[in-house]
Amino acid sequence: MIIRRLQPTLEYLLDNYPAVALLGPRQAGKTTLALDIAAQQPAIYLDLESTADQAKLHNAELYLSEHRDKLVILDEVQRAPNLFQNLRGLIDQGRREGLRNGRFLLLGSASIELLQQSSETLAGRISYLELTPFDVLELAAEQTETLWLRGGFPDSVLAGNDAVSLKWRQDFIRTYLERDIPQLGPRIPAETLRRFWSMLAHNQGELLNAAKLAAALGVDGKTVARYLDLLVDLLLVRRLKPWHNNSGKRLVKSPKTYVRDSGIAHALLGIGDKETLLGHPVCGRSWEGFVIENCLSVAPPHSEAHFYRSSAGAECDLVLTFPDQTTWAIEVKRSSAPNPQKGFYFAQDDIQPAASFVVYPGTETYSVADGVKAIGLAALLKLIAGKNEH
Template sequence: MILRNIEPILCTRLATVVPAVVLLGPRQVGKTTLARKIAADWPGGAVYLDMERPADRRRLDDADAYLRAQNGKLVVIDEIQRAPGLFEVLRGIIDDRRAAGERFGHFLLLGSAALELMRQSSETLAGRVAYLEIGPIDILEAGTASLDAQTLWLRGGFPESLLAQGDGPSLDWRRDFIRSYLERDVPMFAPRMPVQALGRLWTMLAHQQGGLLNQARLAAGLGVSAPTVTRYTDLMVDLQLVRRLAPWSGNVGKRLVKAPKVYVRDSGIVHALLDLETWNDVLGHPVAGPSYEGFVIENLIQCAGPRWRPYFYRTHDGAEIDLLLERGGQPEIAIEVKKSSAPTLDKGFGMACDDLKVLQRYVVYPGEETYPVRHGTQAIGLAALARQMQDA
């Protein structure tokens, strides 16, 4: 089993910070595996309940009585968004245990619809719950398991895809994953949303990986209205399958691009949506550069963690930064992504860094050597910069 970097953070939150933790992440990303591992080692024991299993739902017919009977144990509830009525029950139990001096480590809640689950839980568990996000396996986690960056980029970070016995079985798994989301999850979260149209949008976003969100163009391609495209995109973002990367919008006296950039978050899903099975298939396709850019950006955001706010920067006169990381309201790190093994920088990147007075400047490329290039920038490999971000 691949060790997940979020595990010690999750254990610390449960043991010393809050009574409950909500662990958010798309299906099949490893939430259940991690939760079962933590539960197996939890002092006092643990109970695991899956809200997709009828037998487990029946155990919660009298949820208050059942959950109170598990006092002293960690209760793991998987796919919690299927049982929104539990949040009110959990609030009462947590408050009673707090009054008795039992403050930490009661509940671990797993879910795959981030915005909806946060809305449900925040209404009843405010001040009682922490939120953590687990994404697909990142470059540092893959490295500890001796998996190379090329395989991670090709297959993506979902464990079953990454660890498959060959590129063909990996692609088959990702195709099934896409079909499962469209046939099972979309009807659950948005029963009136046409599945075929959402699948076409997903594929269109893969073709336009890293492009500016143009709702009118997408709407024309789908034969729907722009507000409908917004609803479709909102759902994909909520399910943590798509990222809307916001433009930085501070006052620098420049005309700034205001539309967000849109990425399918997992590179393996990008390749599956476009029927790209092998390394050569990817390299021979126009999406190769944008796919690598999205792969790097998603890994760096995940490794940087919630302390940093991610943006991109683009002006109408050509100054651009692929990934801008801000902390404390101040842009601190500028990152350009180049698929070339000998990267060169455009003048626009230096102009953008000067506009924002950013001193930490990097160009990420598929190599391992770190060396200086133009505009005060360091060329650096993805794993090396991800490690710096995680330690920052």
């Protein structure tokens, strides 16, 4: 059993809030983590995709009030939007009876869906937490390259071999396209969405060119925006926004897009093993996306992530701003001898970060220029995670 780094945070929030929403893509390990916590206390688990469990909630207020002394875990809660009003009444009633915290653990695999439904009805009563697939700090150091190839979904990274892992990811993609996404709303042809998702994988880490994607798909720009919003809301794609300041410089305004899980990106591209990956044109940008996702996975809540690019050639892959408003500039290189380009130093002058790093596949940390350190991914993640303690 791999202990999830987020578990102590989740336990703390349950001790201090009546309801906690644990968000994350399907198969990231939300249910496993929730059941692990449930084993430590009186709890009941309801899967809202199960017909039997849906029937129990036919009179939700009555059923849930009978279990007021237990932690109630509601899985795939975005399937029952009408439930949030009931939860509000039960939480308020419980508060009057002295039951203030640890009442409900809500598991959801669609972020905005859940936030829109609960933000108004449960304001002040709920805390949100995102569980990503495994990151580098949760696995052994020697598994980093495997994690990059296969991605962080537990069933993929822990599979017996690369072929089994790839098959799992292909099935995961098919299930999302054919079952999960159609349940969320307007019908989107599965094959069209697969092509769009694959295009994003081919363009991993590049500036979003909606017109180009629309032309390739034979749809209009608004449709491309809708497809992208959907994949972002499902926590499958990241839209990384450009960093802006008031310097008056001409800065890029388009976001970059990344398929968030490197293993899913590789499956969409038909990359099944390390040798194929290292020889593929997407290799460097895939490593960049993998590093960025890991950095954001361990960063303190409410940290902000951007990239920086100006028309004059200044460029930085990740500008990470922590809750205390300190900023780190992070450049990503898939090279054993990482040397930043001039554009990174120009970006440093513009951003004025508190620290600057070049992440590379090695393990040694050393200075490559004044104020710039080359650093391995695991070492950088430990530094970022340490910001949680301040």
